[in-house]
């Protein structure tokens with residue numbers, strides 16, 4: 367995974383965020399100023415999988431188009447050198463303003479036009495006084511003379527500028543989240559020191575009693591199901607993201623069956639191919655959960671799960687983590703998270719995905735009107751974000767609450783502290799990485815052609 371967030375060393379460039387659509391587009395637009403300024407805003411949008419019925423844009427799809435529009439507008443304002451300025455700005459540092467930098471009166475006077483945090487829009491303001499070349503050009507000369515009159519941006523102004531860029535937004539959100547988390551930890555530590563909260567924690571220790579006859583331990587089938595799920599999930603998230611972001615998919619696919627088969631991108635074909643395997647795996651998992659009694663560990667069986675989940679959350683937040691006993695019983699926060707993932711998020715991904723897929727019976731007009739495709743599209747993507755958030759927190763907790771023991775539970779079906787589970791987990795990671803690299807057009811095309819026609 368690429369590192370994100372603030373630079374570790376002062377002055378080091380922040381890591382690239384995971385290539386959001388807009389980011390990918392910026393350099394391209396900078397390199398093609400003419401096209402960017404003359405093209406209508408919609409042309410900057412990203413192709414997103416299946417052809418849209420009518421010309422409806424998904425709600426989520428409007429943001430990139432607007433960004434493209436504003437980028438085009440910005441470039442239209444560029445009097446000269448439209449290429450080099452945005453490029454220079456794009457390669458510049460984009461982190462938070464350094465303490466003291468450019469905010470002191472002296473700095474403001476001596477470098478009136480120098481932006482605090484270079485951002486693409488700021489390319490409009492000519493950078494610090496340029497050597498001869500800039501002076502000989504009549505057009506840009508007009509601007510620098512006007513620029514010194516501008517006061518240096520105030521702190522809120524600089525923040526607003528930072529917020530205006532995708533990278534700045536990510537950075538500010540990350541910093542804000544960290545601050546919030548710090549405040550929540552302090553608040554939780556204060557709360558648990560209160561007598562009333564102490565007695566609440568004693569009454570609700572963070573987990574509920576399991577029903578009579580609940581099984582103890584995790585069987586081997588669970589390990590296999592869990593592994594297949596991760597393997598497929600990684601590729602599903604990746605192919606879904608490609609459907610969303612790739613403008614020119616490497617190949618197309620058309621079904622051999624059906625009356626009027628639609629041509630779709632090979633990414634979307636792969637996404638749906640994986641979805642079928644994932645649904646089969648999920649169905650087997652749920653059947654096994656129900657028939658072996660394992661469901662009792664992941665389905666809340668009493669209302670007490672809620673105060674207990676609150677108790678567990680307080681314990682996590684106050685950094686006095688609840689005792690881990692996943693072999694016998696999950697804590698209530700785990701129960702709620704696993705339940706939501708298996709029984710809410712997964713079905714939601716499936717029913718919204720089905721609505722957008724070629725398998726949806728479009729001839730059922732009433733049904734289609736009652737459940738518009740836009741609704742499905744607006745839900746599908748947030749569900750993916752839920753999965754990603756769940757996985758990040760889940761894996762972080764697996765590793766920070768007794769990694770070897772937890773990995774033994776899931777990967778070696780035993781409650782012991784040794785390296786067996788870890789090595790099985792490690793081998794499973796190699797398989798996942800292998801799958802990731804194998805899932806490229808050159809190998810996907812022959813597979814896809816077994817089920818339909820692959821073309822350009």
Ligand code: HEM
Nearest residue numbers: 596599663664692693704707708757761764772773775776
């Ligand atoms: C590298 C990735 C992952 C690792 C290392 C991992 C590890 C584990 C471990 C060790 C447990 C047992 C917890 C315990 O004994 O306390 C567990 C349970 C579980 N994990 Fe994961 N997990 C991963 C990814 C995922 C993903 C992608 C999902 C679903 C989207 C998932 C869903 C679950 C569920 C639903 C359970 C509860 C299973 C049950 O008892 O019925 N995990 N995981």
Ligand code: HEM
Nearest residue numbers: 414415416606607610641715716719720722723747750753
């Ligand atoms: C049975 C399950 C699923 C089916 C049938 C399905 C189907 C689809 C279809 C047809 C599209 C194309 C939508 C379009 O034309 O714009 C799509 C997009 C996508 N899918 Fe799925 N999907 C499923 C599960 C998942 C899961 C589990 C994830 C991630 C956790 C996921 C992530 C995505 C993403 C990120 C997109 C792009 C969404 C966008 O452009 O806004 N899908 N899916």
